[in-house]
Amino acid sequence: MSEIIATDLSKQYGQGDAAAIALDQVSLRITTGEFLAVMGQSGSGKSTLLSILGALNTPTSGTLTVDDLNIYELNQDQRADFRREYLGFVFQSFHLLPYLNVLENVMIPLAVIAEPRKNKEKRALAVLAEMGLDKKARRLPSEISGGEQERVAIARAVVNDPPILLADEPTGNLDSKTAAEVMDLLARLNAKGRTVVMVTHSEEYARYAGRILRLADGRLLGKPD
Amino acid sequence: MNLNAIAIANIKRRKAKAAFVLTGLIIAVATVVTLLGLRQAVSANKLFQLEQYGANIVILPQSDTLALSYGGISLGSVSFDVRKIHEDELQQIYTIPYSQNIAALGPVVLGVVKAQGRNVLLAGMDFTAATVLRPWWRVVGTVPDFENQVLLGAEAARLLSLGPGDVLRVEANELTVSGILEPSGSQDDQLLFTPLRTAQRILDKEGLVSMAEVAALCHDCPIEDMVAYISMALPNTQVMAIQQVVESRFQAMDHFEKFAYGVSGVVIVVSGLMVLVSMMGNVRARASEIGVFRAIGYRRGHVMRIIFLEAGILSLAGGALGYLLGQVAVRLTLPLFIIGEMDESVLHHAAHGDPLLPVLPVLAIGLAVLVGLTASVYPALMASRMDPNEALRAI
Known part of the structure; x- marks a missing residue:
């Protein structure tokens, strides 16, 4: 179970005349194993929503609960533990560490877990094999293609086996063929029971999701598809 | 893969910055070791000279x-x-x-x-x-x-x-x-x-x-x-x-000791500042990396540990190399400070004459680690307090 319930989430940046409302009274429920796409124009609040769902950005008001855990009532360390156990992040620009090889990048989330190195390596190699990258495990990020880097980023996001995957424009920096491969990969991960929440501009890739949320000026538009 | 591996990999990647920190620590430790060694040797030599006064x-x-x-x-x-x-x-x-x-x-x-x-x-x-x-x-x-x-x-x-x-x-x-x-x-x-x-x-x-x-x-x-x-x-x-004899003995040694401790203190402070500035620059340059660490579930303590591990590794190396450099410097500069013939006993005093000196290698490394870690407290706190969301958006 990893049901996400957001209730009246609002986020305001700045104060007084300089105040900007990024998210306005957004409520939603994401059920376990769902694939949800969040769409909207630039500045519509979709990345803010994703960061709040990812326990990275404290909302100005509203609540977020995951498995009955009120996320923003947790302290910083508890929220870090929540992210480690529940969430996997896929960033638009990959954010791989250039000085670590592919295998080491995938193992980053495991670095703070008390487990023998061999086991960690075994887990990371298994995930890389799933992504078709086990042969390139010892290469640096600069030595592989953009699509492969994205797959490494996804491997890093799932190596901890989190129930929820949050992806911010995962196809934003990829050509259409590579982007389609990445979407297939996300769909496969979802098919295995993982909840996937993906922010995208692309109608084409949003169709991989079972449900699409549309945001404009920080508000949910209409009823979810 | 553990936090040590991340710290070591980052040191290898940022060789120039690591070398800068290392140089600061080596200079500080070498200076302290050299001055302590010289003080001891000169003290032994001076006493020997004064004993000739009857x-x-x-x-x-x-x-x-x-x-x-x-x-x-x-x-x-x-x-x-x-x-x-x-x-x-x-x-x-x-x-x-x-x-x-x-x-x-x-x-x-x-x-x-x-x-x-x-x-x-x-x-x-x-x-x-x-x-x-x-x-x-x-x-x-x-x-x-x-x-x-x-x-x-x-x-x-x-x-x-x-x-x-x-x-x-x-x-x-x-x-x-x-x-x-x-x-x-x-x-x-x-x-x-x-x-x-x-x-x-x-x-x-x-x-x-x-x-x-x-x-x-x-x-x-x-x-x-x-x-x-x-x-x-x-x-x-x-x-x-006979005050002339007694005071000259104490004054000469007092002046040299004050000079040695003063110079050591200044060099330690300067090297601490070098470490501080370098580590702060390091943290700022790694904002996105720290954002990723925090996003994937690293606690603030984990981030601090990475910074301290980097500083600690460099400090250990700086302490050891600084000690060796200091020993070489003592041997090279001793003839400039010794009155009369320099025999093995003076060199022996430089290395072992003070009760502190037999543990000098440990003290030298300890000093480097103390300076390195103390100077890294603020950068480590700064890193741990980075808002992961801000850090990721800043890219």
Whole structure:
């Protein structure tokens, strides 16, 4: 179970005349194993929503609960533990560490877990094999293609086996063929029971999701598809 | 993969910045090691030199005398009440704390005598102690080994026209000249020196002494304490340290120590600032990386640990290399600071003379780690407090 319930989430940046409302009274429920796409124009609040769902950005008001855990009532360390156990992040620009090889990048989330190195390596190699990258495990990020880097980023996001995957424009920096491969990969991960929440501009890739949320000026538009 | 691996990988990646931090720590540790080593060696050498100066404590009979001399011209003195020192009393000196540090005790009896029609000052002394108390003496012939022998100061010998083997009539006594002192420029040039017993008999002061000299320079006994203890042991005497010797010893060492500690302190602060600035730049340049760490579930403590591990690894290396460089620097610069011949004992003092120095490698590495970690506290806190959302958006 990893049901996400957001209730009246609002986020305001700045104060007084300089105040900007990024998210306005957004409520939603994401059920376990769902694939949800969040769409909207630039500045519509979709990345803010994703960061709040990812326990990275404290909302100005509203609540977020995951498995009955009120996320923003947790302290910083508890929220870090929540992210480690529940969430996997896929960033638009990959954010791989250039000085670590592919295998080491995938193992980053495991670095703070008390487990023998061999086991960690075994887990990371298994995930890389799933992504078709086990042969390139010892290469640096600069030595592989953009699509492969994205797959490494996804491997890093799932190596901890989190129930929820949050992806911010995962196809934003990829050509259409590579982007389609990445979407297939996300769909496969979802098919295995993982909840996937993906922010995208692309109608084409949003169709991989079972449900699409549309945001404009920080508000949910209409009823979810 | 663990946090150590991330820290080490980052050090390897940012070699120039790591080298900058390392250089700062190496310079700091090498400077401290060099100055401590030099201080120790110079101290040993200085003490050795000062020990050549002979007596540094004099014991005089207590009196209410006012000396009437100015600019080297003596006009006598006004004595009100001069007490006597009995020779036996002097043995009390060996009962004081630090007595093991007394190198020589030289009783002296003084008096004016007629020698070949001239008034001359006669000094009776223990010539065994005299070799320690007056190491600058150079004698043509020998010092008196027996009673009724006399050693002449250079000027006295010239005025009396005597040489070794000649006989000198002093009062009603005939003394054989055993040797002549080479000119020293001191008042010794004017004197006649005989064994203590001979002088006491001639001067009719048997069992009495006019003064005593003590050589007590040592590494670990404060001279003022020794003076106080001797004064307590010999209550009817005036005990004085020869301040010129004592103060020069302490002042020279004090100045060098202050200089050494001052320079060490400044270099440590500067190297700490180098580490601070470099680590802060490192943290700022890694904002996105820290954002990723935090996003995937690293606690603030984990992020701090990465920063401290990096600083710790560099500090350990800096401490070890700084210690080695310091040892080399001590050996290279020691000849510039040593007066006279530099032997192995001086080098040994540089490395082992101080109780602290045998553990110097550990202290050097400890100092580097302390400086490195202390200077990294703020950068580590800064890294741990980075808002992961802001850090990721800042890219």
